Amino acid sequence: MQDRRTLTDIQVNETLTNTVLKTPLLWYVILAFMGGIVMLGVVAVGLLVNMGQGLNGYNRPVMWAFFLTNMVFWIGISHAGVMLSAILRLAQAEFRRPATRAAEVLTVFALATAGLMPIVHLGRLWRAYWIFPYDFSRGIWPDVRSQAVWDPHAISTYLIGSSLFIFVALIPDLAVLRDRTTGIVHSIYTMLAMGWRGTVRQWRLQAIAGIILSALLLPVFVSVHSIVSWDFSMLVGVPSWHTTIFAPYFVIGAVHSGVAGVITVLVLMRWLFGWHDYIRREHIDSLARLLFVVALAWFFFFMLEFMFGLYHQEGTEMVVRELWLFHAPWNAIFVIFILTAFVIPVPLWLFRSVRRSFPLMFFTTILVNVGMWLERFLLIIPGLERKHPFTFSWGEYAPSIFEITIITATFALVATMILLFARAFPLIPLGDAKEARVLRDEIRIGRRTVQAVLREE
Amino acid sequence: MTVRTEWDHKWSMVVDIDRCTGCQACVVACQAENNVPINTEDIFKQSRAIEWIRIERYWEGEFPDVKARYLPAMCQHCGNAPCEPVCPVYATYHNDEGLNVQVYNRCIGTRFCANNCPFEMRFFNWWQPVWPESLRNQLNPDVTVRNRGIMEKCTFCVQRIRRAERTAIQEERDVKDGEFAPACVQACPTGTLVFGNSNDPNSRVAQLMKSDHPRRYRLLEHLGTEPNVVYLKKVDPYLKEEAHNGSH
Amino acid sequence: MDLTRRRFLQLSGVGALGAIVFNGCSIPETELEIQSPVLIPEDVVAGGESWYASLCRQCPSVEGVLVRVVEGRAKKVEGNPEYPLNLGKHSARCEAALQELYHPDRLQQPFRRDGATGQNKPITWDEGLNELVTRLKALRDAGQASRVLVITDPLRGHLGKVTQLFAAAYGAQHLAFEPMERVVLRQAIKDVYGQDRLPHFDIGNSAYVLSFGADFLGTWVSPVSHSVAYGEFRQGEGRGRGLLVQVEPRFSMTAASADRWLPVRPGTEGLLALALAREIIAEGLADPDAARALTDGRGIAALDAYGLERVADDTGLTTYFGKERAVQLIQEVAHDFATKRPSLALGGDTAAAHTNGLFNLRAIYALNYLVGSVGAKGGVIFNPPSPIDDVPDTASGAPLSRWQEVAERLQRGEFDVVITRGVNLVHGLPGALQFQEALKKADLIVSFASVPDDTTAIADLVLSEHVALEAWGDDIPDPAPGYQTVGFQQPVVRPLYDSRAFGDVLLAIAPEIGDDLGAALPWNTMQDVVKEGAQRLFALNRGWAKATAPFDAFWVRVLGGGGWWDTTAISAQKAPGASKAPAEPVRPSFAGDASSDAFYLLPFRSHALLEGRNAHLPWLQASPDPTTTGVWQTWVEINQKEAERLEIREGDLVELVSPAGAIEVIVYPTPAAAPDVLSVPMGQGHASYGRYAKKRGANPFQVIAPQKDETGALAWAATRVVIRKTEKRTRMIKLEGLVEARQMEESPVIQVTRGEEGS
């Protein structure tokens, strides 16, 4: 009998808006710290502009490295938002409730960060806008055959779509905030709330909009990471990248790291904002089950990728496998990657106690993302170091301090943006929380206790 | 001045690797002609040396039966160039004389093209190229000095092609075979490199490129990039029977 | 709290703004100009250009070049297609003449060094020449003219003549210096063929070239003309493919291009040559007269000391290939050399640089008699004498024995004034000679230089010299291409700085030193001298510009063409025929540790920097070594297995120690090195030579022991060294990537054929 104490509407409103209306001191401390790291990153980017990409560890043939690894990583993280919100919304999965907003916010900010990476990577980043068709008068167009044109368009579509998604879900909460604020802030919320009064018609429209957006965003979610994978897999110049499996492999990998990322963020928020009543054991338990399935599927694709290289015994593929397995530092990275992305966390999730332990889930999901970052690194760099049969030009890569700083700053940037968002908007949808309030974690049917989080009414 | 485009020109190169001695004359000639930045010790340390044409040296066998095999390698001006469609801004494209052209002004430095060049023939300006003031006197006024942040590679000495074509226009004739040569070809003492208009069946290059030439091959031909540079195989009369050298 | 929050946001806002402004300001200026993003400027080249014929002086072979000049600036150096030696081709070295011209550390005016403070004080030419003239005049008037020593690079043509006349008329000593002189080669050519001039090696028409030690494609004698011929040799128009066999303890660039490399033990090249001779005679394939002469009519019994098996052992081939195969290889080479005619044997470099160098070269060059290749197409073709008779047409550096003597005399204070031009004695003589200390004993060291080098650094009076592209001159090539040739060197740009040509200075000071000197050198400028030479050629009324008259038209024509040559003016000199082979071999002796821990040290000229004269030119510093692809450094090539045995890896710094000294070099393990040999490129190790050469790498002359051949020449390959490990490591800088480049079996980028299918 684990009936939860019943919360009143007022209680819900108060606790869930407390990030907005009453800011904990810790918020400032963390924001200052994260903001400081972001500033370091901005200075590093400034120096890149000032001195040139030479400051980074790039060379010939390793012309892509940390930044694009990081881009793929953040795009991966961003997949959680749609995965959770859209699929679960469509599937009416109950356990999504507290997670959706956080997941969507993570999506948007991770995506925005991912979008920054290729810009920072450009030799002339002040000319980045040239990849958009803007110069109609002179008839100068971007080349639509280029993945580098697909990429920004896919990412911006996804970014716009998921921003809308958040916004639609946010409207009722904005109205709550409107009602609880005064002055200029009040006017801003008033504007954003767009006249929300909570009528039945409005609720219905809002729900329908959410469902339509979910349905529209799903194909985008699949396509974005497929397109990102084509940045690599369509290149004949890098034999180990040139493989058809990349698109689904990248998508499933993205879901793996994305869902793990959401769990990490949920646990962090629960701890930071004290939302013990809203982010509950059964939520992360359910997410962990999902993660378990995704991880297995992802590992299957990884094995396929690995095997395909071995299977046809082509030298250019074999040298990359050889690098992964037998040469420092790649062999170490490979081992860490396998352990962290799969071998350690996945069997642990078989245990209910693990799935329901916040610290352990925090730990295992962090592991997953460490592993998944390394996975992208392993996919991208060794392939370039052993690019083709011109063994004369085979090379090595090591990141410079600038790359490391900027990469670190992207993590801080996402954290900063989430913190700032939390200052302005509730991170858990009030409405959803209220709807779910009446439900129990488990219900008894006869002598059995079953999960109560799978379906609404 | 407008560029006459109705030429029936396809500029091609033949590399007879049986002749190459690895002497590096072509490399320095290209650097002199094309304002390639000085490859300092630091640049080499960073594995960022720029050599539009480079001599790759492969070891074969062990002492005392060891061989050094030389491969002069420059942009292959692929007919079906993988570097071109990946460029988001058309900074690299194919012109109607068979050249893979690089528009420095347009390049934004994605390095996509470099990754997709299977021949490793694209070079990035990681730093702003600098010359001591007095050495700038040597820079070729016909060739752009590239800024940092952009890609560059062998152009088949397009400025020499244009100069020859302009002269031909003025003299109301076509460009003659052997009338001019890219810097590397001009320098190469052993005659390893041969350049010309392969659309002209009588040109030396067309003769050597013929598909029935017994030593003809192209680099990574299986990729289907249709390189415009044809190689003639190394001859090794003492080649071991069992050696795996694509010798048939 | 409110305030804190606002303050916080303000602060971060200011920070972000600052970073953005900082970004904006650092975009290169040119970036903000409006450029057409689709135009390639190369498509619309415009502007005038001129091409001037001249001569290249970046290496001793001196070849014809065309220099592109745009708006008064030299832009490109290319081979002169008309010039008989290089036929429009050139090497990596000559391009860099531009970098010499525009070198950022060029001397812009003369200067005087204050001996006490070591400070350089810029002076005017008048001041500089005044001091020199006063000094020379005083010495001469005191009857001490012989206390003046003039040291130049080997000078041919009219500059050679002017310098010789000046030294003779003044009464000074004149010596030519070249770090790796060709004394032994010249002596061997004289002994074997009776020739005063180096012959033309007709590689282009040869079917089989057997080279002993001579890196003729890289640095030996006339590499560009050899390379042009080599291109022909490898299936040129209307001919089959020639075979090249390189007998050399080091894997040189020529060995790399050879069809077969025979790594013999250093100093045993002559042995192998005589074994080949014996085998050819034994097989009955030799020219009978030559065979008789070589064996003194006794048949192969006279060559008993050169039995196949014995030589296979002595040359070390047995150790590397196994007895059976070694013998078989020698037999095969002998057979092919004798049957694939025309064949050509040549030798030099390491084969000559031993205490038995002359023995080796005599044996090697005698081989050509056996196959009828002396004075024949595809063989050794003799060169005619100079068309202008009193102008030096050969020049070689003095042998080591002379320098030892000079060093002693300097030490004894027998020279007051030393004038150097175009030579870096401090860098290029074996360190054991202590030449720098000896030189400092002179009262006044006058150095003509365009970029100050190690020798200039100790000079008292430094006179800024023109570079070749600014000066007049001419050259009578040695070796000539088989017929009479004179090349003309004209200035292609106006001098950039306050510099003068060496010849012009000699002509200017001669009359000031004494009237008799003025009378001996009755010209005003080198231009006059060169023009007078042309007048004498004009008077011959032959050569390619023959019908051109009057002289002024002829002068313009030969200047524009780069020189004068007469393909019909060939050598009439006959060869004396083969002479008796020595009954007993002369064996090499080595300085240094004789134990098995020691290695033979084979220093070699860098293909680009040569012995160091081009070390100041960044293009050449950055030009990868053809075999190791190393740049900017000094490394030691060591056999991979030996390196493993010694537990040293690529990038380790080791010391090579000989009785003469030690140098620190970077280890480069290679599959292409004999186990008992270490080779080290020359060229680096300058204390001073402009920003690109200064304090970089090591100078192998510091470890070369002053061993001599019977001619007195430096036997620079006759030193043995031991490796002393240091704890230091660095990175071997090379073009090759970070993995030893070997082709992938299933996708070789270099395809090889045995070539049976013809062409």
Ligand SMILES: Nc1nc2c(c(=O)[nH]1)N[C@H]1C(S)=C(S)[C@@H](COP(=O)(O)OP(=O)(O)OC[C@H]3O[C@@H](n4cnc5c(=O)[nH]c(N)nc54)[C@H](O)[C@@H]3O)O[C@H]1N2
């Ligand atoms: N974008 C843009 N285009 C313009 C204009 C503009 O304002 N903006 N202005 C237009 C106008 S008004 C003009 S007049 C034109 C000018 O256009 P151009 O006539 O092309 O003038 P310049 O750019 O000065 O180039 C002249 C060339 O001649 C070379 N030169 C210099 N001296 C000599 C010499 O003595 N002999 C020879 N053979 N060559 C020499 C120079 O090196 C240079 O390459 O441009 C027109 N085009």
Ligand code: SF4
């Ligand atoms: S060789 Fe490389 S750079 Fe040149 S055209 Fe082909 S793909 Fe492009």
Ligand code: SF4
């Ligand atoms: S680096 Fe330049 S040329 Fe290459 S793909 Fe990017 S924009 Fe195009």
Ligand code: SF4
């Ligand atoms: S063709 Fe011109 S640009 Fe290309 S490698 Fe040769 S010299 Fe360089």
Ligand code: SF4
């Ligand atoms: S110049 Fe000719 S022979 Fe020399 S390295 Fe280049 S291609 Fe080879």
Ligand code: SF4
């Ligand atoms: S080989 Fe020597 S002389 Fe000949 S062109 Fe080159 S540098 Fe000049």
